Amino acid sequence: MKLNFENMKAFLIKNKNYVIIAVIFVIMVVTLVKVSNNSSKKAEEAKSEEVITIDEKTQEDAEETQAEPTNDLLVNAYPEVNELITKYFTAMAEGDIDTLLQLQNPLSEEEQAQILQKKEYIEGYDNITCYTKIGPEENSYIVFVYYEIKFININTPVPGEIPLYVCTNEDGTLYIYNGEFSPEVNSYMASIAAGQDVVDLLNSIEAKFTQAQESDPDLKEFIQKLTGSTQEEATQEEETQEQPAAEETTQEEPAQEQPADVSTADGLQEVNETVYATETINVREADNENATKLGQLYVGESTKRTGVLSNGWSRIEFNGKTGYVLSEYLSSSGGLQEVKYLTSTVNIREQADENSSRVGTGYLGTKVTRTAVLDSGWSRINCDGVVGYVKTEFLADTYN
Structure with a gap:
C-alpha cells in the first residue's frame, strides 16, 4: 500500500x-x-x-x-587411520601378537604362527603410506597401504601394498576387519577397485617391486627362495582330503625289501622337462605308495620332472626337495589355464584354508586365471600377479 x-x-x-x-x-x-x-x-x-x-x-x-560428494584417494588424510596402520605394521615387524589381536579382528592361530615365522627374516617396514577412501559403512575406510619391507641382510627394500578394511568400534576406536565381506560391501569394494586412481596406484607399486628385484640380484634370489619355503610350509598342512587309495594303487608296486624312503634307481631315465598334473596327486619321498608324503600336486599344477623310472613313477622337483609321483598322472601337453571371473569380493589365501593368511584381495568381477582345482572345494588362482587360493564357488565362466 x-x-x-x-x-x-x-x-x-x-x-x-x-x-x-x-x-x-x-x-x-x-x-x-x-x-x-x-x-x-x-x-x-x-x-x-x-x-x-x-x-x-x-x-x-x-x-x-551442487557437486556430488567425492571419494578421492587421499594420501595420509586421516591421522587416526595412519596411527592404526603404523601400530599394525610395528606389531607385525616385532611379532607382537597381543597388540595385533587388539588391532585386527579376526586373527586366526594359523595367521599368528605365520606372523611369528616372518619375524625371523623381516627387519621392519618403512615408508608406510596410507591411500584412503571412505568405506561403505558408517565410519569405515578402505586403505591401500604402501610399505617397503626391509629384509634381514638384504640391502634393497621391497615395495609392497595391502588393502585393509578399517572399521570403528562402539567406543570409537578403529580396528582392521579381516573377515568375509557382505554382498553390499563386496559391491562397493568392486567399484572402488575399478577406479582409475586405484588402478594407477597398484600399477605403480608393482612397477617398483619389479624394479627393486631387477636392481638387486640378491633380493631376487632371496624372494624366490622365500616363496618356495612358504609354499613348502603350506603343503605340510592337511589342506585337502586324502585321495582315494586306488589313485596310487593303479600300478601296484611289488613288495620291496628296501626301506620306504629309498628310491629305486634301476631303469631311471634322466630328463629335464616341465610337466603338469592331470589329477590331484600325492607327492612321495620315494617311488612307492608307502613313502612319506611331502604334499600334493593339484590339477593343472606344473612341476619340473628330472627323471622317469621304469616302475611307473617320475622324479620331480617339489618345493625345493626331490619327490616322486605316478607318471600316469603327469602330462607334458600343458597345464590348467582357465579364465574365470570372481562372483564376489574375496580374500586370496596363502593356503586352501579360510584361516590361512591373506595374500591379497580379489574384487567382484575381476578376471583371474585358475591354475589348479582342489577336491576340498578350493581353487588356486593368479589374480593380477597374486597367486593364492579362493573357494571354487566364487569362480564363474562369465561375469554379467
Missing part, C-alpha cells in the same frame, strides 16, 4: 497545476489515478511472482548443480 500511495502522490504533485486551473478535471484525474493504481498493483504483483519464480528456480538449479 505504501508503494501505491507514493505513486499517487507523485502523480498529483506532478499534475498539481492542472488541478488548480481546472477542477473539472479532478474526476478525470481521480479516475486516471485509480486506473494507474490498478495497473501499478498488477505490475507489482506480476513482478513479485516473477521474483519468487526466479528464486525458486535458482534454488532448484543450485540443488541440482
Whole structure:
C-alpha cells in the first residue's frame, strides 16, 4: 500500500497545476489515478511472482548443480587411520601378537604362527603410506597401504601394498576387519577397485617391486627362495582330503625289501622337462605308495620332472626337495589355464584354508586365471600377479 500511495502522490504533485486551473478535471484525474493504481498493483504483483519464480528456480538449479560428494584417494588424510596402520605394521615387524589381536579382528592361530615365522627374516617396514577412501559403512575406510619391507641382510627394500578394511568400534576406536565381506560391501569394494586412481596406484607399486628385484640380484634370489619355503610350509598342512587309495594303487608296486624312503634307481631315465598334473596327486619321498608324503600336486599344477623310472613313477622337483609321483598322472601337453571371473569380493589365501593368511584381495568381477582345482572345494588362482587360493564357488565362466 505504501508503494501505491507514493505513486499517487507523485502523480498529483506532478499534475498539481492542472488541478488548480481546472477542477473539472479532478474526476478525470481521480479516475486516471485509480486506473494507474490498478495497473501499478498488477505490475507489482506480476513482478513479485516473477521474483519468487526466479528464486525458486535458482534454488532448484543450485540443488541440482551442487557437486556430488567425492571419494578421492587421499594420501595420509586421516591421522587416526595412519596411527592404526603404523601400530599394525610395528606389531607385525616385532611379532607382537597381543597388540595385533587388539588391532585386527579376526586373527586366526594359523595367521599368528605365520606372523611369528616372518619375524625371523623381516627387519621392519618403512615408508608406510596410507591411500584412503571412505568405506561403505558408517565410519569405515578402505586403505591401500604402501610399505617397503626391509629384509634381514638384504640391502634393497621391497615395495609392497595391502588393502585393509578399517572399521570403528562402539567406543570409537578403529580396528582392521579381516573377515568375509557382505554382498553390499563386496559391491562397493568392486567399484572402488575399478577406479582409475586405484588402478594407477597398484600399477605403480608393482612397477617398483619389479624394479627393486631387477636392481638387486640378491633380493631376487632371496624372494624366490622365500616363496618356495612358504609354499613348502603350506603343503605340510592337511589342506585337502586324502585321495582315494586306488589313485596310487593303479600300478601296484611289488613288495620291496628296501626301506620306504629309498628310491629305486634301476631303469631311471634322466630328463629335464616341465610337466603338469592331470589329477590331484600325492607327492612321495620315494617311488612307492608307502613313502612319506611331502604334499600334493593339484590339477593343472606344473612341476619340473628330472627323471622317469621304469616302475611307473617320475622324479620331480617339489618345493625345493626331490619327490616322486605316478607318471600316469603327469602330462607334458600343458597345464590348467582357465579364465574365470570372481562372483564376489574375496580374500586370496596363502593356503586352501579360510584361516590361512591373506595374500591379497580379489574384487567382484575381476578376471583371474585358475591354475589348479582342489577336491576340498578350493581353487588356486593368479589374480593380477597374486597367486593364492579362493573357494571354487566364487569362480564363474562369465561375469554379467
